[in-house]
Amino acid sequence: MLKEFVENLEMNQIRKEVDKLLAEGVHPKEIQRQLLEGLKEIGKKYESGECFIGDLIVSGMMMKEILSMDQMKTLLYEVDKTYTGKVILGTVSEDIHDIGKDIMKEFLSxxxxxxxxxxxxxxxxxxLEAIRTFKPDIVGISFILTTCLNNVFKTISAIENSGLRDSLKIIVGGAAISKKYSAIKGADAYTDDAYEGLKICETWMLSKQLQS
Ligand code: B12
Structure with a gap:
């Protein structure tokens, strides 16, 4: 039901359905899953010309609004462990999608x-500038548009050529990964799933802590 409301961009129905599901005790992770299913359908419709850029914009705004609801946030990002580590996150150049990056940020925080x-x-x-000043353990590059693959490579090469590569791990994440690429040259890890990304970062920090 929620998926269909998202697919048809019925904002009022989406809000009502999310409230109803939360009141029934449905976990926010399940609600998030259904929202993402709906978003995928919008993407398909956009591809086939059944909907337009305005619909993509509205779907992005809707997703942000729901994910920032207090009740969603509290349970969605609840945690049982604390790892310390510093991460720089950014969406690759020429790509302005940030919903997935923001989810990754919430998970990490x-x-x-x-x-x-x-x-x-x-x-x-x-x-590069941020790596020099912030000195992160991990750099996370978000990459949603398949057309931006070259920019991901340029970013990784710039880090390698700057002599800063050895001090950090690089993880590339985003929808484009599952679509076309089975490997991202030069990255330590890549995934199209923020939860998996989080687990990878935790493992890196754990082994770094064990070594020090
Ligand atoms: C919303 C949306 C937009 C919004 C973005 C709003 C925003 N604030 O982000 C707007 C309207 C701006 C937009 C614009 C465009 N879009 Co758009 N958009 C979408 C849509 C519908 C949803 C994307 C989304 O947020 N998904 C939900 C998030 C949660 O998923 P995610 O990004 O994959 O993130 C998950 C993981 O990948 C991972 N992750 C993400 N980042 C990171 C980082 C790290 C480090 C890690 C570990 C994990 C991780 O975590 C998340 C949760 O698991 C998709 C359709 C789809 N099926 O995806 C099209 C889509 C991505 N867009 C597309 C296109 C073509 C465009 C435009 C070029 C359209 C145009 N003609 O202008 C522009 C590009 C603008 C630009 N320069 O970037 C295409 C891309 C096709 C391709 N070849 O890559 C898609 C697939 C639609 C389609 N089927 O044609 N878009």
């Missing part, structure tokens, strides 16, 4: 990671 969010359309130079 909830686990005790200190996150510097560089926003969207982040140039390799901006990543």
């Amino acid at each position: 909830a686990e005790g990671f200190e996150v510097l969010d560089l926003g969207v359309d982040v140039s390799p130079e901006k990543f």
Whole structure:
């Protein structure tokens, strides 16, 4: 039902259904899953010309609004462990999608990671500048548009050429990964799932702590 409301961008019905599901005790992770299913359908419709850019904009705003509801946040990002570590996150240059990156940020922050969010359309130079000042353990690059793959490579190369690569891990995340690419050259890890990304970051921090 929620999926269909999202697919048809029925905002009032979406809000009502989310409230109803929360009141019934449905876990926010399940609600998030249904919202994402709906978003996927909107993506397909956009691809086939059944909906337009305005619909994508509205769907993005809707997703942000629901995920930022207090009741969703509290349970969605509830945690049982705390890992310390510093992460820089940014969406690769020429890509302005940030819903997935923001979910990754919430996951990491909830686990005790200190996150510097560089926003969207982040140039390799901006990543480098932030690495020099923030000194992160991990750099997370969000990559949603398949057309931006080259920009991901440029960012990783810039980090490698700057001599900063050895001090950090690089994880690339985003929808584009599942679509076309089975490997992201130069990255330590890649995933199209924020939860899996979180687990990878935790494992890295754990082994770093064991080594020190
Ligand atoms: C909402 C949306 C928009 C909104 C974005 C709003 C916002 N604030 O982000 C707006 C309207 C701005 C937009 C614009 C465009 N979009 Co758009 N958009 C979408 C839509 C519907 C949903 C994307 C989304 O947020 N998904 C939900 C999130 C949660 O999923 P996610 O990003 O994959 O994130 C998850 C994981 O990947 C992971 N993750 C994400 N980042 C990271 C980072 C790390 C480090 C880790 C570990 C994990 C991780 O965690 C998340 C949760 O698990 C998709 C359709 C779809 N099926 O995805 C199209 C889609 C991505 N867009 C598309 C296109 C073509 C465009 C435009 C080019 C359209 C145009 N003609 O202008 C522009 C591009 C603008 C630009 N330069 O970036 C295409 C991309 C096709 C392709 N070849 O890549 C899609 C697939 C639609 C389609 N089927 O055609 N879009």
